[in-house]
Amino acid sequence: MKIVGMDAVSKFYNGERALDNVSLEIEEGERIVILGPSGCGKTTILRLIAGFIAPDTGAISIAGELVSRDGRIFTPPERRNLGMVFQDLALWPHLSVKGNIEFGLKARGIPREERKRKIREVLDLVGMAGYADRKPAELSGGQQQRVALARALVLEPRALLMDEPLSSLDLELNIRLRKEILRLQEKLGFTMVYVTHDRDEAADMATRVVSMKQGRIEV
Amino acid sequence: MVRRLTLAFVVILLLVIGLLPVLSMFVKSVIADGRLSLAAYEGLLASVRQWTLMGHSMVLSSLVTALTVAVGVPLGILLGKTDLPWRRFFTLLFVVPLLIPPYIVAVSWFDLLGSEGLLAHVLGASATRTTARLLFGLPGCTAVLFSIFLPIPMMLTMIFLRTINPRLEEAGRLVAGWRGVMKEITIPLVLPGVLLSAMLVFLLSFGEFSVPNFLRYDVFPVESFTQFSAFYNFKAATAAAVPLAAVTLILLLAESAFLRERTYQLRPFPERERLPLIRLGTHRRWLFASAAIAGLVIVIVPLVVLVIQSAGIDAYAEALDRAGGSLLRSLAYAVAGATLLTFLGFFTGYLVQTKALRYWRSVDSLTIFLFALPSTVIGIGLISQWNTPWTNFIYGTPVIIILGYLAKYTALTSRISVTQLAQIPPSMEEAARVAGAGWFRRMAFIVAPLARRGLVAGWVVGYIFSLRDTGITMLVYPAGHETLPVRIFTLMANGSPQLIAALCMVMITATLLPAGIAWMVPAVLKRKVIG
Numbered sequence: 001m002k003i004v005g006m007d008a009v010s011k012f013y014n015g016e017r018a019l020d021n022v023s024l025e026i027e028e029g030e031r032i033v034i035l036g037p038s039g040c041g042k043t044t045i046l047r048l049i050a051g052f053i054a055p056d057t058g059a060i061s062i063a064g065e066l067v068s069r070d071g072r073i074f075t076p077p078e079r080r081n082l083g084m085v086f087q088d089l090a091l092w093p094h095l096s097v098k099g100n101i102e103f104g105l106k107a108r109g110i111p112r113e114e115r116k117r118k119i120r121e122v123l124d125l126v127g128m129a130g131y132a133d134r135k136p137a138e139l140s141g142g143q144q145q146r147v148a149l150a151r152a153l154v155l156e157p158r159a160l161l162m163d164e165p166l167s168s169l170d171l172e173l174n175i176r177l178r179k180e181i182l183r184l185q186e187k188l189g190f191t192m193v194y195v196t197h198d199r200d201e202a203a204d205m206a207t208r209v210v211s212m213k214q215g216r217i218e219v
Numbered sequence: 220m221v222r223r224l225t226l227a228f229v230v231i232l233l234l235v236i237g238l239l240p241v242l243s244m245f246v247k248s249v250i251a252d253g254r255l256s257l258a259a260y261e262g263l264l265a266s267v268r269q270w271t272l273m274g275h276s277m278v279l280s281s282l283v284t285a286l287t288v289a290v291g292v293p294l295g296i297l298l299g300k301t302d303l304p305w306r307r308f309f310t311l312l313f314v315v316p317l318l319i320p321p322y323i324v325a326v327s328w329f330d331l332l333g334s335e336g337l338l339a340h341v342l343g344a345s346a347t348r349t350t351a352r353l354l355f356g357l358p359g360c361t362a363v364l365f366s367i368f369l370p371i372p373m374m375l376t377m378i379f380l381r382t383i384n385p386r387l388e389e390a391g392r393l394v395a396g397w398r399g400v401m402k403e404i405t406i407p408l409v410l411p412g413v414l415l416s417a418m419l420v421f422l423l424s425f426g427e428f429s430v431p432n433f434l435r436y437d438v439f440p441v442e443s444f445t446q447f448s449a450f451y452n453f454k455a456a457t458a459a460a461v462p463l464a465a466v467t468l469i470l471l472l473a474e475s476a477f478l479r480e481r482t483y484q485l486r487p488f489p490e491r492e493r494l495p496l497i498r499l500g501t502h503r504r505w506l507f508a509s510a511a512i513a514g515l516v517i518v519i520v521p522l523v524v525l526v527i528q529s530a531g532i533d534a535y536a537e538a539l540d541r542a543g544g545s546l547l548r549s550l551a552y553a554v555a556g557a558t559l560l561t562f563l564g565f566f567t568g569y570l571v572q573t574k575a576l577r578y579w580r581s582v583d584s585l586t587i588f589l590f591a592l593p594s595t596v597i598g599i600g601l602i603s604q605w606n607t608p609w610t611n612f613i614y615g616t617p618v619i620i621i622l623g624y625l626a627k628y629t630a631l632t633s634r635i636s637v638t639q640l641a642q643i644p645p646s647m648e649e650a651a652r653v654a655g656a657g658w659f660r661r662m663a664f665i666v667a668p669l670a671r672r673g674l675v676a677g678w679v680v681g682y683i684f685s686l687r688d689t690g691i692t693m694l695v696y697p698a699g700h701e702t703l704p705v706r707i708f709t710l711m712a713n714g715s716p717q718l719i720a721a722l723c724m725v726m727i728t729a730t731l732l733p734a735g736i737a738w739m740v741p742a743v744l745k746r747k748v749i750g
Contacts, residue, residue, distance in 0.1 A: 051392075052389055076396070077392045077393050078393060078396055080393075084390065086389070088386055090387050092408075104393070106399075107394045107395035107399050
């Protein structure tokens, strides 16, 4: 099943073309890595899929449903059922680890007991049991990474978007977390759209690599 | 070494200008005939009237704070976070009352709702009996101060909204609508700003005396002012000023304990990235209409009333005839004050931002304490310190007015500098240092040019606040050196309403014109460059 479809998508910022007629299809369970240098439009693709911005021209569909086209957004981000791990993680500093994970569950109206169970399970999954009451600032970089992952996975998203999630970590931790992400992906089978500028990382993480340059997909 | 010496000099200057007067005032209030005496305080505490006045001040400040926060925070969110049309215009519009002397707003409402006001002329005196009664007293004072201080929670909410990393909201938007994101993420993140604004509004209302004085609501700061200016009882005036300073100190200590770490540095998110805006959709029209009606009632109506009241060339001719000298003096003092405030604020801001001296935090706290201190307290303090035969070259000249501006408003220019300097990477100055530039050269050719927007903004803010100052100037101005706000305030007792309105319009124009130019020039230049 096709999870994400981008059809002839272009995007401009202040008159400059950030994406140029990009078409891309992502199948269920696929681990696709978008590879390219800074400013080539990788993050723009993720933000278009997530629904934070609309394509100026072209169309985007999620699981067969048209979600945005030609400057208009039909389905807002919260109704696309996607997870995302941001480059700077974007953990909410005023909420605990539990609060960060629980926010989305609450927004979906999941009952209290079920929320508790899901939080426990996902923290176990990422090896962060026992850290539920800590604030993000009280965690190491690797631990914050795991919490960001847990927050995204707890809602069982159709696809997980990852925007250079390991770029701020040292190489050793980076490699360790790559393995953990792959372990989780194999266990849970989620579709993964992973953005990086690092060729080794791309080779490690991908079942398919899409290279980008100056807003275009290189064939 | 040069850096440390220069910054140490700035600190000493702040101590002499700001802290010493307050300490001198306190010491004089507890010494009588060369001995320690608490007689002034005993008299103060024993008086039922003083407690009543303190009660009035507390009630007034609490009401103003509650109202401004209740309206200002949603307004700040509406103007800073949504796609409401004309957001920039509304923001500027609502800020206007804060930029002009507070009593001018009271005068315009009096001209409209007073028993002989414009409304009475149109509807008859009986129709305005209730409005006139409400205007004088607690309701009128609350309403006028509300309109003046509304921009504080509004602007602080907008500023804090700009400091939120958009990713934090986007992470929420993946799973919840804007309502949920605002409730659980955005508002908790701007809460320190809301609390800070509440504290500022409380302290500014608490120290404000010109509006309660005009609208005849007896509050504590009026007592200190009256004791000095009407009875020339300096000891009683000083004793009455100390509780005001104490309340300020207590609130600032609370702020320091609970909020300071969270409000210390406001780093707006880079402008190149657009902040995510809430699309109002079908609510856009009625929210626009609500903002327009609020702006009309709070800002435009009082201004229009003054224009109508002052209509006719005669009123303006008389205004310039009777207060032309005061206007020129006001402009000269404001320009001098703004320029010195810009320098002092820049170096203080640099000290705070770079933590160049160990006691940088105390210096920052001192400037904020002085800003929050009621003007009457600073005025009495300055008199207490400088009114001696040896320092008459300061006390007997306009220098004393400028010192008052520096003591009270350095916090504003310093904060603006801190915010601006925080956005300059330390490597900029380091690169100049490696290239062999000394500290003054680095400041003059690297740091100051990079911070020029902050310097211009600081100058404009310094000019506006120096020009509108009434409380300090009223107490310290030497004979023959009264400023326009003081002149208007004294003429209010016996001048015609037309003359007062004309003077108020002159004052408003003198205040807002440079701000308007400073706002428009960069936009015009930018357009030319692009063109």
